Amino acid sequence: MTPHINAPAGAFADTVLMPGDPLRAKYIAENFLEDAVQVCDVRNMLGYTGTYQGKRISVMGSGMGVPSISIYAKELITEYGVKNIIRIGSCGAISDNVKMMDVVLAMGASTDSGVNRTRFPGTDYAMIADFGLLSAAVNAAQKQGANYHVGNVYTSDLFYSPDESRYATMAKYGMLGVEMEAAGLYGVAAEFGAKALAMMTVTDHIVRGEHLTAEERQLTLNDMIKLTLEAAISID
Numbered sequence: 001m002t003p004h005i006n007a008p009a010g011a012f013a014d015t016v017l018m019p020g021d022p023l024r025a026k027y028i029a030e031n032f033l034e035d036a037v038q039v040c041d042v043r044n045m046l047g048y049t050g051t052y053q054g055k056r057i058s059v060m061g062s063g064m065g066v067p068s069i070s071i072y073a074k075e076l077i078t079e080y081g082v083k084n085i086i087r088i089g090s091c092g093a094i095s096d097n098v099k100m101m102d103v104v105l106a107m108g109a110s111t112d113s114g115v116n117r118t119r120f121p122g123t124d125y126a127m128i129a130d131f132g133l134l135s136a137a138v139n140a141a142q143k144q145g146a147n148y149h150v151g152n153v154y155t156s157d158l159f160y161s162p163d164e165s166r167y168a169t170m171a172k173y174g175m176l177g178v179e180m181e182a183a184g185l186y187g188v189a190a191e192f193g194a195k196a197l198a199m200m201t202v203t204d205h206i207v208r209g210e211h212l213t214a215e216e217r218q219l220t221l222n223d224m225i226k227l228t229l230e231a232a233i234s235i236d
């Protein structure tokens with residue numbers, strides 16, 4: 001047990017899917033995993049372990065933001081021996097060629113969060129996905145016929161940014177989407193020797209002011225869950 005995860009040793013599979021919302025973790029466990037068992041609930045950050053097509057898989061909420069996912073990812077890796085963490089989240093698009101409901105695979109994650117400079121002083125360490133996880137997700141996206149993009153995302157500390165001009169700079173530098181955890185997850189994985197990938201569906205277009213309806217959100221969520229689970233069972 002850890003200060004934040006009240007699961008017994010061995011409760012988590014090698015691969016953990018992490019949505020921001022713990023209720024999304026519950027939804028995935030109840031609708032996509034077989035024989036899923038709830039393994040933790042501190043602060044209602046729900047975690048489950050079950051199987052998908054015979055392979056043991058866990059799913060646990062990460063909460064919102066770099067500090068929150070950093071705590072859970074660190075404890076999963078160092079206290080529960082988790083080897084692969086795949087974030088399945090949502091993001092806001094900023095450029096014209098990334099559309100609502102597209103899937104964004106974060107090959108890299110730029111950020112205004114300070115955690116990685118604290119971790120590696122004096123350095124802009126490049127926050128990158130694990131190549132094996134990324135390729136597995138690309139293969140699964142191609143099989144599914146998903147509209148997907150691979151590249152850099154922007155991990156923001158602020159959901160409500162006072163500086164709207166920054167979106168033009170992000171678009172200029174090719175950021176595919178804005179979200180709030182990927183760079184934190186990649187930093188933890190680098191520090192503690194695990195593999196990580198962040199994938200997001202586009203639920204908002206920040207510049208155009210577009211937002212998915214509840215029905216569209218559910219549909220895209222289901223597609224991304226299937227894509228992620230297919231990728232998860234294809235890795236070692």
Ligand SMILES: O=P(O)(O)O[C@H]1O[C@H](CO)[C@@H](O)[C@H]1O
Pocket residue numbers: 019020021063064065088089090091159179180181
């Ligand atoms: O849908 P999730 O995974 O929570 O991801 C996005 O949504 C939250 C903000 O609404 C942030 O956590 C952001 O990264």
Ligand SMILES: O=c1cc[nH]c(=O)[nH]1
Pocket residue numbers: 090091092093159178179180203204206
């Ligand atoms: O961080 C996020 C997540 C979804 N949509 C946004 O606009 N920002």
